[in-house]
Amino acid sequence: MxxxxxFVFTVLCCGCTGExxxxxxxxxxxxxxxxxxxxxxxxxxxxxxxxxxxxxxxxxxxxxxxxxxxxxxxxxxxxxxxxxxxxxxxxxxxxxxxxxxxxxxxxxxxxxxxxxxxxxxxxxxRARVLVYNTKQLTKDKLPKSIFELTEPQWKDKVGIAEPTAGTTGSHVAALAVVLGREKALDYFRKLAANGCRKYPGNSTVRDRVAQAEVLIGFTDTDDVFAGMAHGKPINQIFPDADGMGTLVIxxxxxxxxxxxxxxxxxxxxxxxxxxxxxxxxxxxxxxxxxxxxxxxxxxxxxxxxDIKAMKVDISAVSDTLNKIAPVVRDILDKK
CATH class of the missing domain: 3.40.190.10 (Periplasmic binding protein-like II)
Structure with a gap:
């Protein structure tokens, strides 16, 4: 494929250099x-x-x-x-x-x-955030950290995008760099065991949260702002403001x-x-x-x-990405 x-794009662009x-x-x-x-x-x-x-x-x-x-x-x-x-x-x-x-x-x-x-x-x-359903969750019930999402009250209520594509992969790799590979994998194992659902992309996570299929999920600020502009019942949390911060991309x-x-x-x-x-x-x-x-x-x-940005070596994130993302994908698929 x-x-x-x-090939198709090459045919479409044929003659580009002549223009x-x-x-x-x-x-x-x-x-x-x-x-x-x-x-x-x-x-x-x-x-x-x-x-x-x-x-x-x-x-x-x-x-x-x-x-x-x-x-x-x-x-x-x-x-x-x-x-x-x-x-x-x-x-x-x-x-x-x-x-x-x-x-x-x-x-x-x-x-x-x-x-x-x-x-x-x-x-x-953009920044990595947690998008939540404003009709289902009040502010006093919101988590402050991504690590809280492994707790029983969030069972089957969390969504995340496919980690081998898009910014989710960078987020996964950044966590592996900041936390260490084994601690990061342990986190995703706990998240999967808690019923975290995997979706094709960040905008799909946002939409499933808006529809209350899940109540909270990992996505990017642009997806949340765009959803809010279209009247979706969602808002966002910048997680771990008191700890490691969140990834700015x-x-x-x-x-x-x-x-x-x-x-x-x-x-x-x-x-x-x-x-x-x-x-x-x-x-x-x-x-x-x-x-x-x-x-x-x-x-x-x-x-x-307005954001506490995660301090992370982006070169290490790039080197880690293709090694860690497929492993996390498999963990989420085998929940």
Whole structure:
């Protein structure tokens, strides 16, 4: 299926390099959030965007595999990868799939969110949260920590997304780095024994919580904000504020090695990394979190200062991801 998908996209993009004012971008940020931004770029610059979006079931993994296939085949079609997380940005860099580009727009982005060699740059983050059903749970009944979800009162009431795709995988890997592999696996064994249900993606977790199939679940801030904007009876908790904190996951953008439209790719990267773009994403239904100080957010929005961010080595998270995620998937499947 991967080879077929790669072939289809190659056919669709045939002639991309012959067009003088085009850029090809793969993005794993949900289409409902990324497409309006890319259309705005088109309107402001006149550069035609050919976008390949992800699939909720495979999320970032599907696009990463496609980028690897392009790189190995020597038939690179993608110019820019707008990735919805960090771990697989490092993964691609280590495999030579990206090339360095120091965008002038990134000068005021904190160094913690940039690759030292300029292979990727972060912007507009999300945080891992617990989404809960506001009709079923009152604030005095809410957990303060993810570790409380293994207790009897939460039996069969918790949901989580597939850990081998999307930000759930990064969260699982981060817990393994912070807690240690065995302690993290023990946690997921207890969670599974307590009847935690696994769903295809973060938005599915949110929707099942809204429908009260489960009452609380692991997801991202953008999914919760978007659900609230559509009237779903949900809200969110930033867990472990008194302990390890929660994982903050910026979007990342990178230029592909061998990009056929590299100059336009750089223009897109510059545009995405502007303060104005962070403000656009902060005001969108997804309420993404600016990495810079001083970017205006809506009254119900979130800044980095509102969150206790988990302190974790993102390089270690990237190295751990593909080792730990399948193990956790199997634990959840065998509950």
């Amino acid at each position: 991967l080879v077929l998908a790669f 003088q004012n085009v850029v090809v971008v793969f993005t794993s940020l949900d289409k409902e959030f990324s497409a309006p931004v890319l259309k705005r770029f088109e309107k402001e610059t006149g550069i035609k965007v050919k976008a390949q979006y992800d699939d909720e079931a495979v999320k970032t993994v599907g696009l990463v595999n496609r980028l690897l296939q392009e790189h190995k085949s020597g038939q690179v079609q993608c110019d820019v990868f707008w990735n919805s997380e960090t771990s697989r940005a490092l993964f691609l860099k280590k495999r030579g799939v990206t090339q360095p580009y120091a965008s002038p727009s990134a000068k005021d982005i904190p160094a913690a969110f940039k690759d030292p060699k300029n292979h990727w740059t972060g912007f507009a983050a 910026p979007n990342t953008v990178m230029l592909m090695a061998g990009a056929p439209n590299a100059d336009n790719g750089k223009k897109l990267i510059d545009w995405l990394l502007r303060r104005e773009t962070e403000a656009i994403l902060a005001k969108a239904d997804s309420r993404q979190i600016p990495l810079r100080e001083g970017v205006t957010v809506p009254e119900d929005g979130v800044t980095l200062g």
